[in-house]
Amino acid sequence: MASVLSFSDVSVTRNGTTILDSISWSAEASDRWVILGPNGAGKTTLLQLAAAQIHPSSGKVVVLESTLGSADVFDVRPRIGFASTALARRVPNSERVIDVVLTAAYSVTGRWNEQYEKVDLRRARRVLAEWSLSHLEDRRFGDLSDGEQKRVQIARSVMTDPELLLLDEPAASLDLGAREELVQLLSGYAKAESAPAIVMVTHHVEEIPQGFTHALIITDGTVHSAGKIDDVVTSENLSAAFGLELIITKDAGRYTARAA
Numbered sequence: 001m002a003s004v005l006s007f008s009d010v011s012v013t014r015n016g017t018t019i020l021d022s023i024s025w026s027a028e029a030s031d032r033w034v035i036l037g038p039n040g041a042g043k044t045t046l047l048q049l050a051a052a053q054i055h056p057s058s059g060k061v062v063v064l065e066s067t068l069g070s071a072d073v074f075d076v077r078p079r080i081g082f083a084s085t086a087l088a089r090r091v092p093n094s095e096r097v098i099d100v101v102l103t104a105a106y107s108v109t110g111r112w113n114e115q116y117e118k119v120d121l122r123r124a125r126r127v128l129a130e131w132s133l134s135h136l137e138d139r140r141f142g143d144l145s146d147g148e149q150k151r152v153q154i155a156r157s158v159m160t161d162p163e164l165l166l167l168d169e170p171a172a173s174l175d176l177g178a179r180e181e182l183v184q185l186l187s188g189y190a191k192a193e194s195a196p197a198i199v200m201v202t203h204h205v206e207e208i209p210q211g212f213t214h215a216l217i218i219t220d221g222t223v224h225s226a227g228k229i230d231d232v233v234t235s236e237n238l239s240a241a242f243g244l245e246l247i248i249t250k251d252a253g254r255y256t257a258r259a260a
């Protein structure tokens with residue numbers, strides 16, 4: 001099976017600082033990856049490469065069979081769904097929820113004069129239903145709770161039926177109820193065979209949805225460990241990565257971390 005993502009000896013340097021250092025990693029279409037690591041480890045930079053938003057300083061990144069730097073990124077980007085707070089900040093507060101999702105079909109934020117196709121409207125409504133947002137269709141994005149806004153961001157990112165879905169800390173700042181609601185929805189999505197490859201960055205193992213298959217731990221811009229999720233999300237690996245004795249437990253498909 002062809003890789004959806006392939007990093008070979010990839011480094012990213014900014015202003016003389018090495019942010020990612022010799023990363024080699026690949027993901028298949030059926031994979032659901034979680035990326036873990038301390039603050040500043042390079043997780044968001046890794047996701048920006050996967051999103052074809054930046055180029056590596058050295059090494060080779062292949063996204064959906066296109067090599068960054070040699071392929072036209074404008075052909076690749078529409079095939080990638082990317083939900084991040086940075087993108088959400090570009091959505092006007094006054095935008096209606098249905099339009100936040102619909103405009104993804106035209107790769108813009110903020111409705112202008114696009115003439116939407118009926119088929120796009122039908123799909124947007126189906127996606128809103130899948131993410132438990134139908135009742136909010138006509139509400140203003142800026143008036144939603146954090147949890148609702150996060151779900152709208154994800155709904156927008158899957159609107160175009162992407163071949164690769166990237167989620168940057170989708171559960172950050174959510175309260176317990178909103179987090180659990182989101183993790184449950186993500187879990188259902190991750191388990192669906194029709195879902196694309198997923199790569200999710202998170203700070204907390206409690207936010208890893210059931211159905212995720214692989215994990216990559218990054219420390220100081222390098223891969224600390226990567227592979228099948230149960231082999232990687234362990235007390236030993238996370239203790240070493242965070243420099244603190246941690247006990248990781250797994251119950252009913254969900255992980256918990258606490259200091260030893």
Ligand SMILES: Nc1ncnc2c1ncn2[C@@H]1O[C@H](COP(=O)(O)OP(=O)(O)OP(=O)(O)O)[C@@H](O)[C@H]1O
Binds near residue numbers: 014043045046
């Ligand atoms: N343009 C830049 N110039 C210099 N350093 C940068 C630049 N952009 C990012 N960095 C540094 O690169 C490192 C990795 O940043 P990145 O945002 O990828 O980490 P992260 O693992 O996502 O962090 P966090 O968990 O805090 O969100 C950080 O130390 C950051 O300060």
